[in-house]
Amino acid sequence: MKTIIIGLTGASSSGKSTIACILSTILPNCQIIHEDDFFKPESDVPYDESRKDRDWDCPDAIDFVKLKHTIRTLKEPSQYDGTIESILADSGNGYYDYVLKSTEPPRNDASFQNDKTVILKVKKSVSEILDSKYKNDYRIILLDGFLLLHDEELLELFDFTLFFKTNYQSLKDRREKRHYTVGESLWVDPPGYFDQFVWPGYYIYHKDRFTNDDENVVKLTGGVLKSDFKDKYKVFEFSNQDNCDANRLIQDVISVVTEVL
Numbered sequence: 017m018k019t020i021i022i023g024l025t026g027a028s029s030s031g032k033s034t035i036a037c038i039l040s041t042i043l044p045n046c047q048i049i050h051e052d053d054f055f056k057p058e059s060d061v062p063y064d065e066s067r068k069d070r071d072w073d074c075p076d077a078i079d080f081v082k083l084k085h086t087i088r089t090l091k092e093p094s095q096y097d098g099t100i101e102s103i104l105a106d107s108g109n110g111y112y113d114y115v116l117k118s119t120e121p122p123r124n125d126a127s128f129q130n131d132k133t134v135i136l137k138v139k140k141s142v143s144e145i146l147d148s149k150y151k152n153d154y155r156i157i158l159l160d161g162f163l164l165l166h167d168e169e170l171l172e173l174f175d176f177t178l179f180f181k182t183n184y185q186s187l188k189d190r191r192e193k194r195h196y197t198v199g200e201s202l203w204v205d206p207p208g209y210f211d212q213f214v215w216p217g218y219y220i221y222h223k224d225r226f227t228n229d230d231e232n233v234v235k236l237t238g239g240v241l242k243s244d245f246k247d248k249y250k251v252f253e254f255s256n257q258d259n260c261d262a263n264r265l266i267q268d269v270i271s272v273v274t275e276v277l
Contacts, residue, residue, distance in 0.1 A: 017111060018154040019091050020277060023177035025164035027218040027238070028073075029190035030180040031256040036160040038130065038266060042139045043156050043273070044146060050118050051161025054083045069206075073217025075166055087173045090114060090157060114157070134263045138270045145274045166221045168249070176250035176276050178269060181238030184215060186258045250276065 024039075026032045033050070040046045055061070061070040061077045071077060086103055088095040093111045096104070104112040146154065164170060164177060171177060182190075188210050195204055205214075223229040226239040241253050252272045254265060 017109070018150055019111065020154060020156045021087060021091055021174045022156065022158050022273070023164045023171070023174040024158055024160045024180070025162065025177060026180035026256070027182065027187050028162050028214050029187045029194065030182045030238070032162070032178075032180050033160050035178075035180065035256075035266070035269065036158045038135070039158060039269070039273075042135060042142060042266075042270065043158075044143050045152075045154060046156040046158065047114065048118075048158045048160055049086070049114055051078060051083065051159065051163065053116060053118050054079045054086075067212050069213070071213060071217070073162075073213045075163055075221060078161075078163060080167055080170065084167075084170055084173065086114070087157075087159065087170070091173060129262045130266055131263050134266065138267060142270055142274050146277065149277070162218070163221060165225055165251070171249040171251070174250070176252065176272075178272070179241065179251055179253040180256045181240075181253060182256050182258075183238050184235035187218075187238075188215070189258075252276075 024032045024036045036048050040048050055072065055077055056079050058070065061072055062074060063069070064071045082100065082103075085095070085097075086100060089100070089104055089112055096112060103114060103116045105115045107113050159174070164174075165179065191210050191214060192205065195202055219231055219234055222239060223231075223234065225241055225245055226234060227242050228234075228240065238255065238257075241251060245251065246253070254268060256265060
């Protein structure tokens with residue numbers, strides 16, 4: 017069985033998680049893995065003395081060793097070394113299943129304002145293409161995460177990556193409207209958190225990937241990836257601004273998925 021790994025990335029509130037949920041309803045034999053489920057324990061997340069808080073938006077907040085080993089094992093079962101039993105389970109068919117219950121909240125309303133007829137149309141089209149190519153002997157795993165472009169070793173494990181970009185003001189407006197459920201508690205960003213941690217984390221750990229790393233330019237565009245970087249790691253970028261046509265975006269994404277696969 018072929019395991020296809022697709023990365024979905026972008027800044028917090030760029031729409032990547034919602035799009036991942038939509039794709040999981042369109043693509044056959046598909047499941048989502050969230051990078052957020054690989055956060056280190058709070059005590060191991062770097063504490064920033066200058067900002068007097070833990071920095072959950074830096075690479076050292078994520079257990080990338082565990083994440084990469086998980087992806088390698090799913091793709092190549094022979095890579096399994098027995099160290100991540102709570103995340104993977106032997107399927108009995110020569111490969112492993114990802115069984116970790118996600119801490120991500122369910123997104124039952126992840127319609128993204130898409131026309132249902134559009135979703136059904138692209139679902140039928142992609143199923144026919146993939147079933148014809150892989151004879152139903154495949155599975156698709158979507159890895160949804162905000163720091164995927166930072167780690168080249170991780171990128172090499174993906175069949176390809178989808179990058180969603182949004183301008184600074186839209187990201188800030190969306191993020192500041194969000195509420196999180198942490199355990200049994202409702203949590204919202206403290207005042208100034210987006211500008212102190214979220215945006216700096218996105219800019220600092222992505223600017224080397226952009227054709228123009230001037231922060232004002234990145235704020236306006238969300239960043240434009242370098243062509244050689246996109247070609248080397250098979251990264252496809254999409255704009256998801258507030259005026260985006262949701263139906264067109266999903267159709268464009270599915271067009272890339274079916275063409276590359």
